[in-house]
Amino acid sequence: MEKRDKIIEIRWHGRGGQGAVTSAELLALAAIEEGKFAQAFPSFGPERRGAPVLVFNRVSDKTPIRARVSVINPDIVVILDPGLIYITDVTAGLKEGGVIVINTTKAVVDIKSEFNGSWKLAVVNATSIARDTIGVPIVNTTMLGALVKATDIIELESLAEPLKERFGARAKGNSDACHRAYKETEIAELSGVVKKPTKTFETETFPSWQELLPGSVIPEAGNAKQYRTGDWKSESPIWDHQKCIKCGICYLFCPEGCIGQNKDGYFEANPYYCKGCGICARECWTEAIKMVEEE
Amino acid sequence: MESLAIYVPRLVTIKEYFAPGHRACMGCGEALAVRLVCKALGRNIIIANATGCMEIVSSPLPSTSWEVPWIHTLFENTAAVASGIEAGIKILTRKGKYNNKTKVVAMAGDGGTADIGFQALSGALERGHDFIYICFDNEAYMNTGIQRSSSTPFGASTTTSPAGKVSIGQTTWKKDLPAIAVAHGIPYVATACHSYPFDLMNKINKAVEVNGPSYIHILSVCPTGWRLASDLTIRAGRLAVETGIFPIYEVEGDRYTLNLDFPKLRPIEDYFKLQGRFRHLSKETISQIQERVAAKYSKLKERAARNNYQQ
The missing domain is CATH 3.40.920.10 (Pyruvate-ferredoxin oxidoreductase, PFOR, domain III)
Structure with a gap:
């Protein structure tokens, strides 16, 4: 055989x-x-x-x-x-x-x-x-x-x-x-023995299926906020404060709703959620936003 | 966040009822539309949401993006569930157990509205429930992988109407859902697009004030299914309106208003050449579509003009 x-x-x-x-x-x-x-x-x-x-x-x-x-x-x-x-x-x-x-x-x-x-x-x-x-x-x-x-x-x-x-x-x-x-x-x-991974990866604290309420009710509103979508992106937006007129059109057109104002009134994207779609850079009147490749 | 007093943020609420962390594709026009709609609706609502992209990306158990009461329904019974909620509220109010003017909102995609949930929608509109029905139209079943729906425009290539040597893609014309809603004789019907956010939010506010059923049809650009770059979402929506393919109008009773009127429409090629799903179309087909678009647009314009005259 x-x-x-x-x-x-x-x-x-x-x-x-x-x-x-x-x-x-x-x-x-x-x-x-x-x-x-x-x-x-x-x-x-x-x-x-x-x-x-x-x-x-x-x-x-x-x-x-x-x-x-x-x-x-x-x-x-x-x-x-x-x-x-x-x-x-x-x-x-x-x-x-x-x-x-x-x-x-x-x-x-x-x-x-x-x-x-x-x-x-x-x-x-x-x-x-x-x-x-x-x-x-x-x-x-x-x-x-x-x-x-x-x-x-x-x-x-x-x-x-x-x-x-x-x-x-x-x-x-x-x-x-x-x-x-x-x-x-x-x-x-590569040399070396296989070790236990030293890096820890962020995990969300969503309830497991055993802890769910009957009827799949989720009592915590908007808990998707824990979920990081920011690591999907290959490019991230960068604001040029010289050109920015603080009009907020980027804030309005962001599908994630992840753009907010800092204390100087300039807008910035929250990297935890930004998926890097580039809509803000495309729609900016003054071309103050540039998409920069991530590494 | 206290200095949000400039331009746009002064005009819209900064409160988000559709939380980030949802799994929509990058550049999703539908997610943007939902976000704007939720901003306009505010807190005092109950949403019944049909199966579809927005249900899948916003609520993979055990997480949810919704910060308002929200229930997932099937494709076919969104309007029926919304009717039930509205009837329940009515009864509880009559018995004195609930005294909150809560608006009921039904949300569905074009598949859940034009195809599968159509009879439930028609029934709910006919019965005259006090609710808002919002259709997020991305012109195919994008959630399952770009299958044609009856809302897919003529000539678009999808996985079940693929363009090839013989086929030109979708061979039927887009179902005119707002016109069907108007035919029910309901108090308020409107079309909108996320590329005109203030117009969209105004219409939602108007619908909230209406006593009775209202229907809002929102064109939502889908970069994945329309085969265009994710940053062109807003531009594509704007071109759909500027070319007359998706005119933005509202109907109050039988009064038509064209919210955005252009002295001269742009040629539809401008809209088509952005998108991979129309790339195969020949000159003849495009001029055939152009003719139809022009005819429909002028008919609409005529109706709107007649109203102004009567005023």
């Missing part, structure tokens, strides 16, 4: 709108093209564009995959947005000898300190590659190239057909991005 081979499990960390779901599907399709077994499925709450999203893949050479549950102990973690490492525990459950593939503008030496464990780290500046080749900072296909380089889970060529089918006329830019990422990905071995 043939020896049972291993099922490789992948967890993608992305944000809504970055295309993590698409890339996981493309990976599964490419693996199936090679005659392997594969599955891909996402997991997210009611959150929308910009909110953190998890996507899972399972790939195996010969064993059919029976499991239909989310991946708890991944072999590979792919991180599409560099900001996510500060708000969620991306390496949770990552196996020893596992691989981390991350999109970041930083070099390997600078980002290394963020992770401790005996893992392999692959670093790629996917955002700039995607901007160059596709024209938009949507990094999903670029990260596929980096993933293939770091793990050889599939052949790079197997992605050609699924890419063409998915993107049609835009397949070339995406496949270029994929190939460039394959070339430019840097890989490093």
Whole structure:
């Protein structure tokens, strides 16, 4: 009897709108093209564009995959947005000898300190590659190239057909991005033992389902205020006090209602809630507001 | 926060009844519209909210963005639930157990109004309950992933009316809900858009004063479903009004008033070229839509002019 081979499990960390779901599907399709077994499925709450999203893949050479549950102990973690490492525990459950593939503008030496464990780290500046080749900072296909380089889970060529089918006329830019990422990905071995995470992540103090009142009544009005939506943003508004006439049009047009006045009468956005939509900068009469990229 | 006495903050209340921390997409026009509506409504209300984007993003159990009494209803029975609340208040007042003039407000999306909740709405308007029905129209079922509704405009590409080699997208015209509401002979009907916040809030204030049912239709730009950049929300709403695609007017009894009138409408291309959902339209289709928009607008203008003459 043939020896049972291993099922490789992948967890993608992305944000809504970055295309993590698409890339996981493309990976599964490419693996199936090679005659392997594969599955891909996402997991997210009611959150929308910009909110953190998890996507899972399972790939195996010969064993059919029976499991239909989310991946708890991944072999590979792919991180599409560099900001996510500060708000969620991306390496949770990552196996020893596992691989981390991350999109970041930083070099390997600078980002290394963020992770401790005996893992392999692959670093790629996917955002700039995607901007160059596709024209938009949507990094999903670029990260596929980096993933293939770091793990050889599939052949790079197997992605050609699924890419063409998915993107049609835009397949070339995406496949270029994929190939460039394959070339430019840097890989490093991390040393050290897996420690308990030292960072603590902010959590909300919402009641659990056992504590809820009958009829799902929520007695505390507006308790969504505890929920941080500020980490969805990639750009944040900055006010130029020289140009600001304190008219308050930014305050009126903010969909979050997160813009308020400080004691000098100037307006500012509460970074805890601001999602970085850019409406205030667009609607400002005097162009006093600029959207500045976050890091 | 004491120096909020300049320009805009002097004109609107700084109290927020729709708390931040809701999970709407960035640049959501509907969330902005809800925020403005709540500012205008104030504290003394009870809201019945249909399933849809605003229900999902504002109340993922166990959190809520609402700082006013709020109940989640199904798609189909928002107006019925609001009617029930209103009837309850009426009875309690008659028995002397409640003496607070609380306004009942029903909120729903275009799917919950034009398609699924339509008969409940029609029934409630016909029975003449003292409530406000507000429809936040983002022109498709955005919550479930951009499926067409009967409020989707002609030519728009959605996931269930996709544009392609043969199809031009949505092949039916947008259902004229305000006109249907007017046909019920109710005291107050209005259309509004979040890009004109003071007009919107004035209309809500007017509806609160009305004794009987009132219907307000608010165009809410959806950057995700309309396929436009999140910072263009306000501009897109403004263009919808300036091109005459979504005229802003109110009807009191049978008196029409065009709140924003333009000597000359902008060409509808200005509005269409912002949005990915109209990108595929050919010149012929656009001129076909332009004709229809112009015809509808001039009809409306005529009605408004007739009222002025009678005055």
